[in-house]
């Protein structure tokens with residue numbers, strides 16, 4: 492197994508900068524998610540690590556060794572892409588064995604390794620089937636077995652589950668995580684599905700316009716986003732604009748909001764992010780908590796979702812979203828005057 496280091500990497504297509512000075516460390520044995528909107532550079536970064544393409548500047552190391560211009564087949568990397576074409580006329584066994592055959596591996600070794608890989612992806616006994624005799628999830632497993640059969644040092648996955656329907660995808664997420672843990676392989680996967688990134692990854696890198704905007708553990712990024720972009724791309728967030736003032740922010744209507752961290756230079760324009768589930772809705776005449784943040788608002792929509800209630804509340808010219816757990820109390824109805832309250836610790840100062 493091996494770590495992967497990306498240092499100051501940029502990639503140009505003509506004059507277009509697809510990757511702009513990216514530095515990120517993928518530790519040995521970790522499961523990393525690269526998350527970002529379409530066109531942010533996720534696949535480009537994966538292709539550079541794989542050796543299908545080369546950076547214009549910066550350096551990539553695998554297992555502590557600079558890979559420079561080393562071609563893909565010499566990098567010892569397993570890969571699985573969204574379009575993981577299996578050979579349609581070959582059996583499951585031969586599809587998985589293919590990479591070993593072209594490496595001139597001895598027959599007995601091939602049989603052993605393919606058996607091992609098929610057991611790992613729970614396809615033992617289906618060796619003789621052809622791809623068209625398999626379900627979508629089973630085909631995905633064959634592709635995964637093919638990627639890991641030669642014991643690569645690093646596994647790269649580009650939207651590996653996006654072709655599967657929701658139920659299969661969730662099942663495969665659990666499988667992928669189990670397999671990654673069992674073989675302890677450094678895994679980097681690309682997704683634009685934030686939920687997938689949050690559930691699978693040990694760490695997440697968020698990309699935007701070819702730049703790495705934040706890197707950290709899922710909970711760290713969720714609880715402490717550094718930018719309005721990260722806050723809204725990874726989960727839902729209410730953004731409040733104001734001016735820095737002591738240990739808080741003064742909003743447009745003159746009300747004060749205390750923040751988790753000092754908001755910056757006095758009078759500077761700042762943005763605060765607050766997660767919908769951290770806000771509590773109480774009656775308009777409810778007791779004011781001197782320590783907490785609060786806004787008086789009007790419920791514009793109350794949406795019942797079984798275990799939770801989603802409220803959209805109007806405050807100033809802004810809609811504030813609140814997700815409240817259903818604890819059996821009568822919900823507030825549209826038109827109700829309410830007070831929204833939350834802790835300063837849940838008020839995160841982010842860059843606009």
Ligand code: ATP
Nearest residue numbers: 504507509527528529530531532533534535536683
């Ligand atoms: P998606 O989620 O849609 O797959 P992505 O984040 O993986 O997007 P990339 O495929 O890395 O994005 O592309 C990043 C940018 O680089 C895009 O604007 C894309 O159009 C551009 N790009 C990628 N490959 C090439 C190429 N070979 N020639 C020119 N431009 C390219």
